[in-house]
Amino acid sequence: MIRSVAVPVLPGVSPFEFATLCEVFGIDRSEQGLPTYDFRVCGVRAGEPVASKTGFDIVPRFSLDAMADADVIAMSAGSAREEDYPDDLLAGLRAGVERGALVISMCSGAFALGAAGLLDGRTCTTHWMYADELQRKYPRTRVDPDVLYVCDGPVWTSAGTAAGIDLCLHLVREREGTEVARALARRMVVPPQRSGGQKQYIETPIPLRGTSTLEPLLSWMVAHLDQAMSVPMLAERAHMAPRTFARRFQAETGTTPHDWLTTQRVLLARQLLEGSDLTVDTIAARAGFGNAAALRHHFGIRVGTTPQAYRETFRVSRQSA
Incomplete structure (x- = not known):
């Protein structure tokens, strides 16, 4: 006491x-x-x-x-x-x-x-x-x-x-x-419990280092997160050889194409969980994870909780909007 x-x-x-x-x-x-x-x-x-x-x-x-x-x-x-x-x-x-x-x-x-x-x-x-x-x-x-x-x-x-x-x-x-x-x-008027092990909610904007030659491609990726993407496909879109593209991507963003893309997809899922009535399956598809199991896996790694638990804590009420 x-x-x-x-x-x-x-x-x-x-x-x-x-x-x-x-x-x-x-x-x-x-x-x-x-x-x-x-x-x-x-x-x-x-x-x-x-x-x-x-x-x-x-x-x-x-x-x-x-x-x-x-x-x-x-x-x-x-x-x-x-x-x-x-x-x-x-x-x-x-x-x-x-x-x-x-x-x-x-x-x-x-x-x-x-x-x-x-x-x-x-x-x-x-x-x-x-x-x-x-x-x-x-x-x-x-x-x-x-x-x-x-x-x-x-x-x-x-x-x-x-x-x-x-x-x-x-x-x-x-x-x-x-x-x-x-x-x-x-x-x-606050959530009664958030686990201490839950990760801090740090916004993840498009990370760039200096002047980016890949900015148009990064913007396109963010706008098409529901589509399948591979390094060869992205390299072709950037008019580079795959190895050159992978090195350039690492230099400009500080991470790999796969990791960067996954981070952006998790960020989109967070936004949809907070501000929409979409089901977890639909959100998984919209964010490019394909299914709820894949979303839960990556969401847990990067956010430290489940999509449903995140929604219950951070859901934006339409009535209060």
Whole structure:
């Protein structure tokens, strides 16, 4: 059971991730039968304004000392880096783990956990844009840039933006029970559960490197994803020998024709699952997979979930359009 949640805030704090923590843990919903938490927004000094990254200040009621007995310490995203973290913050994070508290991070908040040494020997995640940097700065951790969140012992980390909601709801589910998490998700109007192992949803536009001689062909491929394509056929359309075409394609897109084509087909399937009533079989045909089994196979590899589960989570309601 969660009794208290401490949220340290530093200059450059990201409002969305901070607001997610406030929404899940900081609002009194006791009238709806939901738990109420001792929610503490902590700054280096209590009452001293902390500038967010979007032009307004947050005034914490508590100092960092309020972390000392919190059940959960939640590090929001922000622009701070290792040299900017107060020693009292890093000591408080380490002390939290040592006494059995749960320490979580939202998006780039993982850098604070790394600076405190809490990621050493653990698997973690962060927003995919920061994954390489986090891995370079803290090589003793293993950064998984694909997943929504990672729970490794007392240290839990989430990917960017909405993945923080998933992590918080998972925490509520683990500590308060499924019904509480489901009721809270309904109140927030968000999906009640996305698996932490589900991959981050990174848009995949047509990837080009510099000036492309293949751009007309790539555009044609995207417009005809339902058609069968082979390297010899594509090479002929590009007026190249197959081997020359394969080398040029790799140089300009950074991948093989087959892999590039599969990625574009999965992207189209995602769009159709989100915004249409088409059956999975029809979507498989439209995207060029031929049948639902092939779609499920490639969709699982690249997205980390099934087409049906993806649709249930991300379906765009026509009534709300």
